[in-house]
Amino acid sequence: MSSRRNCLVNLSLKEASTTNAGLWLDKFIRNQAEDDKKSRRLLVDDVAGIKEPDEYSLWFKRWEGTLLNYGAQCRVAEVLGRMAVGLGEESVLETSVALHHTYGVPYIPGSAIKGMAASFARQYLGDDWQVDNPAYKTVFGDTDNAGYIIFFDALPLPGTGHSYPDVITVHHKDYYKKGNLPPADWDSPNPVPFLSATGKYLVAVAGPAAWTNAVFEILQYAFLELGVGAKTSSGYGRLKLKPAPIVTDKDQEKADQLIGQIKALKNPEVAGRIHAFYEQWKSIEINAEQKRRIAEAIIAKVKEAGREKQSREKSWYKDLLASLVD
Structure with a gap:
């Protein structure tokens, strides 16, 4: 049985080419039956085929101008391969993706960037950057106080942020789901469709200049070593942070x-x-x-x-x- 309203049953993506990708992902699955793998795969293919809205480039320039007027430092980070952000969020599929609520383009939430940077600092930067030390508290804050650095959402440069159909293949579904059955060679693979993204993203942070410079140093390595989002152990989520422009x-x-x-x-x-x-x-x-x-x-x-x-x-x-x- 279709999960769409009767007037929308036969609506094709071609007829709604200007729709919001996030809206299509949430509302336009053909069938919500748990075992209807075809509808889920087609939904992922549909969303991946939705183009960036024409208005986005104008909005992005206003957004970038607002950041600069606020005093934020901005750098561009390019995805190396694919990125899967928001994979575990609530969705009509078993998987999700972070899409901008207004324009439907993939983006990286500021909270994800901050969490990645904080994790890298704790793991690789020694005792001075542990949770209870001043440097860590200054940048990331603690349960009592906010940090001095603001991490903004990273939005894609116009024309670069693209979503692609991807797949996770679970080989032992009953073992992971029920826990009381051992994995076996005769288990049937269970492909799970999801959306991954590529592109160049405007990464922006604001705060005292010395600390924002330190944050970008951390991000330069954290993007490459840890990655952002899900499936980083499989190589997803790696980005290369471009150097700051030299202005004379x-x-x-x-x-x-x-x-x-x-x-x-x-x-x-x-x-x-x-x-x-x-x-x-x-x-x-x-x-x-x-x-x-x-x-x-x-x-x-x-x-x-x-x-x-x-x-x-x-x-x-x-x-x-x-x-x-x-």
């Missing part, structure tokens, strides 16, 4: 000057002059972070002038968009 006053001055010119451009002038700013962006020799700022300013001006639709298929505009994904 000269580079920032060049970028600020060009961005000022772009912002001063009047909307009716955009069609005839914006490509010249793209050429300057392409040839300017400054660090990657400042170059990214210029690309964002050009794209913002195109949108402000209402010329995004006309520019979307242009090679120069695609080049700018691609630079923001790297």
Whole structure:
């Protein structure tokens, strides 16, 4: 028997291409019978096929700007292989996944990042970073006081956060479930579908500068050695934290000057002059972070002038968009 309402029984993912992936995962399983493995596998395949909403890139830029205005330090971490976060949370399946409640993209909760960093500190950083010592309490807090460092949720850079169908194969189901039957070679494997994720994620922490620097040093190794989320013993959840960009006053001055010119451009002038700013962006020799700022300013001006639709298929505009994904 279908678990959907009658009016939704035949709804296909193609007809709801703009839906929220988390909503589809929670509400649109075809059949909730415990032994209906096909419906569960199809549900995982459906959710993995849902694309990132078009509005997400705009929201992400506001989110990043809010973090920077708050004084947070931000670094990008790239998943090496696959990541399974939120696998044990409540779900219509036997497994779950952490998806953003509004945009349905995979993300890493700040609590998971903090827990991983705290575990790494206790295991590998010696006596100075044990639970009762000042350094540990300063960063992570204790039962009486919060730590000085805020760990924000890590959201995927636009165009990079993808979900994929994956599978856990339990070979001795009755042994694990009942406990009174021994595992045997004739037990039937029981494939359990789940969703894993890839992508580049914006990792942000806020607090006193010296301590946030220390936290990023911890995260650099914790992401590689421990991993985040579930199935880390099988290689899931490893990320590589990119180094902090080196910003020089000269580079920032060049970028600020060009961005000022772009912002001063009047909307009716955009069609005839914006490509010249793209050429300057392409040839300017400054660090990657400042170059990214210029690309964002050009794209913002195109949108402000209402010329995004006309520019979307242009090679120069695609080049700018691609630079923001790297």
